Amino acid sequence: MQVIADNLHIIRPEIQAAVEKKNAGPIRDLVNQCITAGADGIDINSGPLSRDPEGTMTFLVETVEQVTDRPILIDTTNPTAIRAGLKAAGNRVIINGISPEPVKLGHILPLAAEFDVPVIGYLLNEAGHVPGSEAEGYDIALALLKAAESAGLPRERLMIDPIVAPLMWESGTAHNRDIIALIRSLPDVLGYPVKTIAGVSNLTTGDAPAPKKRLMEAAFLPMLADAGLDMALLNVFHEDTVRLARACEALTRGELFSWAAIP
Amino acid sequence: MQVIADNLHIIRPEIQAAVEKKNAGPIRDLVNQCITAGADGIDINSGPLSRDPEGTMTFLVETVEQVTDRPILIDTTNPTAIRAGLKAAGNRVIINGISPEPVKLGHILPLAAEFDVPVIGYLLNEAGHVPGSEAEGYDIALALLKAAESAGLPRERLMIDPIVAPLMWESGTAHNRDIIALIRSLPDVLGYPVKTIAGVSNLTTGDAPAPKKRLMEAAFLPMLADAGLDMALLNVFHEDTVRLARACEALTRGELFSWAAIP
Numbered sequence: 001m002q003v004i005a006d007n008l009h010i011i012r013p014e015i016q017a018a019v020e021k022k023n024a025g026p027i028r029d030l031v032n033q034c035i036t037a038g039a040d041g042i043d044i045n046s047g048p049l050s051r052d053p054e055g056t057m058t059f060l061v062e063t064v065e066q067v068t069d070r071p072i073l074i075d076t077t078n079p080t081a082i083r084a085g086l087k088a089a090g091n092r093v094i095i096n097g098i099s100p101e102p103v104k105l106g107h108i109l110p111l112a113a114e115f116d117v118p119v120i121g122y123l124l125n126e127a128g129h130v131p132g133s134e135a136e137g138y139d140i141a142l143a144l145l146k147a148a149e150s151a152g153l154p155r156e157r158l159m160i161d162p163i164v165a166p167l168m169w170e171s172g173t174a175h176n177r178d179i180i181a182l183i184r185s186l187p188d189v190l191g192y193p194v195k196t197i198a199g200v201s202n203l204t205t206g207d208a209p210a211p212k213k214r215l216m217e218a219a220f221l222p223m224l225a226d227a228g229l230d231m232a233l234l235n236v237f238h239e240d241t242v243r244l245a246r247a248c249e250a251l252t253r254g255e256l257f258s259w260a261a262i263p
Numbered sequence: 264m265q266v267i268a269d270n271l272h273i274i275r276p277e278i279q280a281a282v283e284k285k286n287a288g289p290i291r292d293l294v295n296q297c298i299t300a301g302a303d304g305i306d307i308n309s310g311p312l313s314r315d316p317e318g319t320m321t322f323l324v325e326t327v328e329q330v331t332d333r334p335i336l337i338d339t340t341n342p343t344a345i346r347a348g349l350k351a352a353g354n355r356v357i358i359n360g361i362s363p364e365p366v367k368l369g370h371i372l373p374l375a376a377e378f379d380v381p382v383i384g385y386l387l388n389e390a391g392h393v394p395g396s397e398a399e400g401y402d403i404a405l406a407l408l409k410a411a412e413s414a415g416l417p418r419e420r421l422m423i424d425p426i427v428a429p430l431m432w433e434s435g436t437a438h439n440r441d442i443i444a445l446i447r448s449l450p451d452v453l454g455y456p457v458k459t460i461a462g463v464s465n466l467t468t469g470d471a472p473a474p475k476k477r478l479m480e481a482a483f484l485p486m487l488a489d490a491g492l493d494m495a496l497l498n499v500f501h502e503d504t505v506r507l508a509r510a511c512e513a514l515t516r517g518e519l520f521s522w523a524a525i526p
Contacts, residue, residue, distance in 0.1 A: 173513070173514060176514065177514070177515065180489060212525055215506060215507065215510050215525065216510055216513075216514070216525070218481060218485075218507060218510070219485050219488075219507055219510035219511045219513075219514055220485070220514055221485075222481075222482050222483070222484075222485035222486050222489075223485050223486065223488075223489040223511075223514065223515075225482075225486075226443060226485075226486040226489060226490075227489075243478060244478065244481060244482055247478045247479055247481070247482035248482045248486075250436070250479075250482075251436060251439065251440070251479070251482055251483055251486070252440070252486075262475055262478065262479070
């Protein structure tokens with residue numbers, strides 16, 4: 001299980017200010033800290049970028065690449081910004097991502113096909129809600145696969161994000177049990193070794209004491225790892241969570257004595 | 264997932280001394296600490312008890328019951344000691360346990376049937392080794408079930424311990440992946456909702472820094488919980504591990520908002 005930093009987010013005031021002034025320093029510093037903390041990749045969450053999507057995404061991608069050659073996730077639904085990011089990037093890129101709304105599929109899937117990059121499909125229904133059952137999740141995944149293939153994207157390029165629900169939600173716990181089952185079964189259901197990614201920080205969105213949030217994160221992450229999750233999108237400044245992800249990797253995919261390499 | 268204390272073990276010098284002098288105080292103190300730490304049950308690991316098995320097990324069971332009415336696991340392979348423990352006990356009792364050796368099956372299964380108590384079957388082959396594959400584990404479980412039914416024990420009384428391997432072992436990681444799969448599938452394979460128990464402390468037997476041992480324990484426990492483990496036998500003085508077990512319970516079996524009850 002790789003660890004992808006979700007820290008580079010436009011809602012952080014210092015990042016928003018740096019983006020507005022095209023000031024690379026604070027962004028480089030943050031990305032440097034993420035790499036030091038163990039990030040295997042960086043999610044660039046730029047939001048919708050209604051103003052200057054091309055210039056902003058180009059600036060963000062170029063700034064991140066000044067620090068690291070690890071993969072970048074372009075996290076926006078703005079196709080103009082995505083195209084600019086794909087053109088600017090030298091690192092490996094993943095588009096994050098698409099929900100099954102026809103407009104978004106129509107704009108973004110062709111970009112993934114044109115640039116031959118992976119794209120993350122969200123298991124959300126057309127109303128933008130999480131599915132009400134495990135079965136509905138498979139239906140959405142199959143619809144995303146069909147749309148991807150129709151757009152000329154090889155199936156191996158479609159990744160799935162089953163969408164972790166906040167525990168605060170009334171049905172959050174039940175939904176999160178469904179997504180564990182989904183992650184485990186999607187390769188069989190879709191018929192190829194589909195890669196999966198999950199936003200672990202979503203689990204503890206809302207108002208609760210920090211130690212309790214970390215505890216629930218620590219209980220959930222190994223379950224995701226055991227189900228076969230490929231990438232965990234999380235706050236890499238949660239040092240214990242990153243360490244736990246390494247331990248999970250040693251237990252779930254490790255070769256002989258690989259746990260011995262854990263610091 | 265219930266938490267069973269594995270702390271009451273004859274190899275602890277203060278316990279051995281207390282047993283030899285029939286001195287209840289230190290044992291009561293230890294059990295009290297275990298209950299305070301969150302133990303849902305107490306494993307009485309008396310060892311083989313070659314001297315005075317009846318008197319010693321009776322003393323141990325009566326002493327534990329002075330402190331708690333929670334379930335007791337009688338953890339010995341000595342049938343004379345088991346019978347004495349079953350006769351002395353007022354609390355619920357589980358016999359821990361049997362390996363598929365004909366002699367042990369022949370001595371212990373009839374006791375479980377006579378006293379109508381659950382007995383834990385170990386997934387070990389007749390040579391006393393862990394199975395070399397997941398498939399061999401199912402074969403052993405089926406053989407245990409057949410032996411239990413032949414002895415007149417209702418199948419629901421047979422629990423299974425798939426035997427966690429130390430990570431120190433060359434094949435430890437691979438074996439522990441097998442046991443996750445076994446725990447998940449045993450109810451289907453055996454055809455009844457078989458209860459499972461696992462000795463979590465085994466995972467980190469051997470020489471390694473304590474923080475690393477705790478980390479590996481923390482990564483493994485949620486995987487066991489997600490697979491459906493019913494009882495985790497562990498050192499309940501590992502406060503973080505007990506807390507993690509409660510969080511796992513909220514995620515895997517909890518009802519609406521049950522995570523909110525986590526302290």
